[in-house]
Amino acid sequence: MGSVVDSSNKANGSALANKKVTVIFVLGGPGSGKGTQCANIVQHFGYTHLSAGDLLRAEMKSGSENGEMIQNMIKEGKIVPSEVTIKLLEKAMLDNGNDKFLIDGFPRNEENRAAFEAVTGIEPEFVLFFDCSEEEMQKRLLGRNQGREDDNIETIKKRFKVYMESSLPVIEYYNAKGKVRKIDAAKPVEEVFEAVKACFTPVAAS
Template identity: 60%
Template sequence: MWRRAASLSPLASRSKPSKLCQEACTFKVWESFSSESEIPTPSRVAPYITFVLGGPGSGKGTQCAKMVEAFGFTHVSAGDLLRREIASNSAYGSVILGTIREGKIVPSQVTVQLIQKEMESSDNDKFLIDGFPRSEQNREAFERIIGTEPSVVLFFDCPEQEMVKRVLNRNQINAVGTVDDIFEKVRPIFAALSK
């Protein structure tokens, strides 16, 4: 179960209507909570998991790269894991490709198992899970298979028109100021991790 912890306001004042992304792109933060408290044992440290959600072009990947650099997270992109598995020509990859070609969503269990494998292969205990979960079924499968809830959920809320513009101009937009402005809103959430 998640509860809303904070909602960060738009990045710029409404007096500049020509800069849609600076005005309308916001993100929200949720913290997870549980009725059961689990105390990590010395042999098992509970991972610090952050779900990073938002549409394509909302800034998830860019902000994840900055969080990796600033706070030492391991970035796990669900989309990258699926593409990598398809490229490997494994049995899982063939199933994933077939599912996508049929216009269906990859089963939650498959995606979660790929995320789990990636997390287990890391010597880190801080993870950014980018682009997952995409549904309540995904979330339930994650919590069932991994055995924990996320510590934080970041949602980058960006208008569809702006996301389309960003995706179409991915290699042409220089949005350093905007990226840094957004990151300055994200930074305090994880500041305690760097101490």
């Protein structure tokens, strides 16, 4: 694809270069249960959970100029520019005392992925991919009623389309490197977590 990061210019000026961190990307469509499982992983394996969406929403509420731009893009179901999200993730990792991070809902596309690796010099340990049918995800999103303005049927359909077009190439990229751990996310929460635990146990033991 021509987007391979040149290792010689990795981590150009990233403060994260001096902090040895383990990163696991958590990917899956909207409503695939990423947040629930991340909470379980945090509890059992001591990771810090960074949700790209939560960081962006917090930035929106902060009233910064970036916040307004982010709000407009999310309303349109569009993807926020990589550098904005990466800056928020970098800051969150540097401000945190932990060295093990779950990054949930990012990278959203190939450009995000290449930019993250180029800016931070970090490749994920592995990618946890929650595989779930569109019908099941839609049912969950409409049923959860968390009061999020992006949980209406129109925006949900936009989010599915963006996810399918943008995120799947990222999963394919890491899959080719043998870094994807695929989870059947349509099963009950407890069963899903049993599968998740199996992915983490070798990492936790190393």
